[in-house]
Amino acid sequence: MTEMLEAPATVEKQRRGTRRAPRPTEPALQARAAAIDVQIEASDPLLVFLQSAPGPLEIGALPAFSPAAARMKEQGVQMVVPLITSGELVGLLALGARLSERTYSRTDKRLLDSLARYAAPALRLGQLMRDQEKEARERERIEQELHVAQLIQQQFLPAELPELGGWHVSAFYRPARTVGGDFYDIIELADGRVMVVTGDVTDKGVPAALVMASTHALLRSTAAVVTAPGEVLRRVNDLLIPQIPMNMFVTCLVLVVDLETGRTQFANAGHNLPFVLRGGQVTRLEARGMPLGLMPGSVYDEHEAEIEPDDIILLYSDGITEQHDTDGEMFGFDRTAALVAAATSGDDLVDRSVDALGAFSAGVEQEDDITLVTLQRGRSGGYHDTASFTVPSAPGNEREVMDRVAAIVDGALSHDRLEALKTAVSETAMNAIEHGNRGDADLDVTVLVRRTAASVVVEIGDYGRGRRHEADIPDIDLKLAGLQPARGWGLFLVERLVDRVEELTAGDRHVVRLAMSVSDGPGDDDPGGEAVAHMSTREGEAP
Amino acid sequence: MSLRYEVGKRGDIAAVRLTGTIDRDAGDALAAAYAAAESASPAVIELDFHAVDYVNSTGIALIVSLLARARAQHVTMRAVGLTAHYQHIFEITRLSDFIEIVQPIPH
Numbered sequence: 001m002t003e004m005l006e007a008p009a010t011v012e013k014q015r016r017g018t019r020r021a022p023r024p025t026e027p028a029l030q031a032r033a034a035a036i037d038v039q040i041e042a043s044d045p046l047l048v049f050l051q052s053a054p055g056p057l058e059i060g061a062l063p064a065f066s067p068a069a070a071r072m073k074e075q076g077v078q079m080v081v082p083l084i085t086s087g088e089l090v091g092l093l094a095l096g097a098r099l100s101e102r103t104y105s106r107t108d109k110r111l112l113d114s115l116a117r118y119a120a121p122a123l124r125l126g127q128l129m130r131d132q133e134k135e136a137r138e139r140e141r142i143e144q145e146l147h148v149a150q151l152i153q154q155q156f157l158p159a160e161l162p163e164l165g166g167w168h169v170s171a172f173y174r175p176a177r178t179v180g181g182d183f184y185d186i187i188e189l190a191d192g193r194v195m196v197v198t199g200d201v202t203d204k205g206v207p208a209a210l211v212m213a214s215t216h217a218l219l220r221s222t223a224a225v226v227t228a229p230g231e232v233l234r235r236v237n238d239l240l241i242p243q244i245p246m247n248m249f250v251t252c253l254v255l256v257v258d259l260e261t262g263r264t265q266f267a268n269a270g271h272n273l274p275f276v277l278r279g280g281q282v283t284r285l286e287a288r289g290m291p292l293g294l295m296p297g298s299v300y301d302e303h304e305a306e307i308e309p310d311d312i313i314l315l316y317s318d319g320i321t322e323q324h325d326t327d328g329e330m331f332g333f334d335r336t337a338a339l340v341a342a343a344t345s346g347d348d349l350v351d352r353s354v355d356a357l358g359a360f361s362a363g364v365e366q367e368d369d370i371t372l373v374t375l376q377r378g379r380s381g382g383y384h385d386t387a388s389f390t391v392p393s394a395p396g397n398e399r400e401v402m403d404r405v406a407a408i409v410d411g412a413l414s415h416d417r418l419e420a421l422k423t424a425v426s427e428t429a430m431n432a433i434e435h436g437n438r439g440d441a442d443l444d445v446t447v448l449v450r451r452t453a454a455s456v457v458v459e460i461g462d463y464g465r466g467r468r469h470e471a472d473i474p475d476i477d478l479k480l481a482g483l484q485p486a487r488g489w490g491l492f493l494v495e496r497l498v499d500r501v502e503e504l505t506a507g508d509r510h511v512v513r514l515a516m517s518v519s520d521g522p523g524d525d526d527p528g529g530e531a532v533a534h535m536s537t538r539e540g541e542a543p
Numbered sequence: 544m545s546l547r548y549e550v551g552k553r554g555d556i557a558a559v560r561l562t563g564t565i566d567r568d569a570g571d572a573l574a575a576a577y578a579a580a581e582s583a584s585p586a587v588i589e590l591d592f593h594a595v596d597y598v599n600s601t602g603i604a605l606i607v608s609l610l611a612r613a614r615a616q617h618v619t620m621r622a623v624g625l626t627a628h629y630q631h632i633f634e635i636t637r638l639s640d641f642i643e644i645v646q647p648i649p650h
Contacts, residue, residue, distance in 0.1 A: 395567070396566075398599075399597065416627060416628065416631075419626070419627075419628035420628065420631070423599070423628070423632070426597075426599055427599065427600055430599065430600075474636070476607065476636060476637045476638065476640070476641065477637075479607050479611070480607070480610065480611050480614060480641070482611070485604075486604040486605070486607040486608045486611070487600070487601065487604040488600075488604070489600035489603045489604060489636060490600040492600075492635075492636075493600055493603075493632065493635070493636075496635050
């Protein structure tokens with residue numbers, strides 16, 4: 001019998017040949033074969049011994065204190081042939097008793113020695129190929145995991161930036177190859193203010209992406225209930241603690257901006273402090289606090305600042321400040337502040353930051369995700385006009401809503417866009433009357449209209465739980481064939497007639513927000529599935 | 544009633560002139576208009592929207608129902624006088640795949 005053992009390894013050995021073997025044919029041998037395991041530990045002195053062995057060795061010549069030698073002896077091994085190539089022991093041949101029951105002759109040993117010289121390099125080659133395949137599979141697994149992480153992360157980054165009255169928003173995100181846990185979000189609050197969030201999860205890959213997704217969802221759901229940034233962080237921290245893995249945490253900055261006054265409240269959970277550019281001077285919004293997910297019961301101080309017309313705020317992740325160059329130097333806060341000082345606009349700041357960081361780190365792999373979000377207050381301030389009214393939930397009042405909204409936004413939209421908005425308003429109001437408020441005339445439908453130089457936003461509120469969603473996308477072929485009811489066009493029309501439809505909760509009211517840009521062209525930002533997203537939206541700039 | 548109608552005949556075309564609003568209250572008037580139009584066994588029923596000031600999603604559903612009846616009777620439906628906006632709505636609902644649209648009103 002012959003068995004090739006790789007050392008150190010677990011191998012199976014087939015024993016063949018017994019005294020009474022009538023005919024050593026293959027089937028008969030298979031029938032008497034017995035598998036054994038021989039584990040040669042890396043610390044087994046047998047390895048050192050065989051490394052310098054001159055050739056085939058009787059089992060009795062092996063060190064008696066070797067556990068592997070003892071085990072081989074127990075299992076009938078009589079001869080061991082070390083397989084050595086390039087001075088390295090890569091395996092061994094283990095042989096049981098000869099079928100003839102004679103001892104191994106000198107000729108046998110020469111033959112085995114010769115065989116070992118051919119077998120050793122072949123075995124080594126096989127080992128190398130196996131290692132390479134294993135490495136390739138591992139690389140593939142890691143790449144797949146990174147791809148999944150990237151997909152998760154992109155799923156939770158804004159697909160488009162909202163239009164903010166009088167403010168200009170710009171954002172850039174580029175994941176590192178290993179995918180960190182950066183995220184940002186812009187949440188329009190029911191009271192018209194805007195919550196801007198940036199965060200960074202420690203760790204990388206899928207674990208970071210999952211925590212990022214979880215944090216993102218907690219921030220969104222919390223912002224629907226409370227809007228004070230410190231309280232948002234406090235609640236999210238307490239909700240995150242039970243679910244975040246050990247040794248992971250999340251840095252997060254929350255700003256709540258009143259678009260009309262520039263009054264900005266903010267709180268910080270260990271994230272980079274945002275820079276503010278005002279009149280050529282760079283300052284930072286100072287706020288500190290414990291990262292999320294570290295300590296139950298953490299509280300977060302709330303701070304307030306007034307953002308004036310033309311001010312630019314930069315929110316950023318440490319992927320910028322902690323990026324190294326080829327000499328090992330970090331980009332740092334000073335370089336970042338210098339970029340802010342030289343900025344002429346939010347877009348300009350993002351563009352120049354990306355360029356500067358690229359030049360700085362040329363020849364070095366991007367170490368972490370890079371996120372940049374800028375907010376720039378326009379000269380015109382916030383919304384030009386805001387009007388609100390209510391109507392009772394009586395059938396037909398949707399037309400009153402439509403006509404009054406049309407009167408308020410008169411002149412702001414082209415004829416076609418106004419007609420489209422009117423139909424969307426009418427349909428949304430009808431949904432609020434008939435389904436949200438269930439036709440109860442004691443319940444009002446609330447209507448808020450905001451006009452800016454760049455857009456019209458109409459918010460229609462009711463006391464229901466949400467829009468009545470049709471079960472199926474209306475399909476006229478199915479309707480004509482009697483396979484769908486003739487009705488069910490309302491939401492379909494709304495979604496196709498305005499630029500954006502959103503649903504939100506404001507206290508006990510459910511609100512549908514319809515947004516219509518004054519320009520005829522559709523938005524030109526579609527970061528979609530791109531790994532690199534750079535978006536901006538401008539609205540309400542002074543003429 | 545939010546919707547009124549008049550039915551005239553032009554060769555094998557039954558022309559239905561609609562006036563007012565096509566919404567939830569227009570169901571009876573539309574059904575009556577269609578019945579009056581089909582009584583002449585026309586090859587084409589032409590709905591004239593020149594004097595229609597408002598059509599909502601319920602009105603679209605009523606028009607879909609009329610179209611289904613017309614198709615069952617192998618009668619062609621045609622729409623005239625749609626504004627650009629309602630022509631757009633006919634397009635996004637794909638009513639325009641089944642109803643021939645003639646001469647939208649320029650605005």
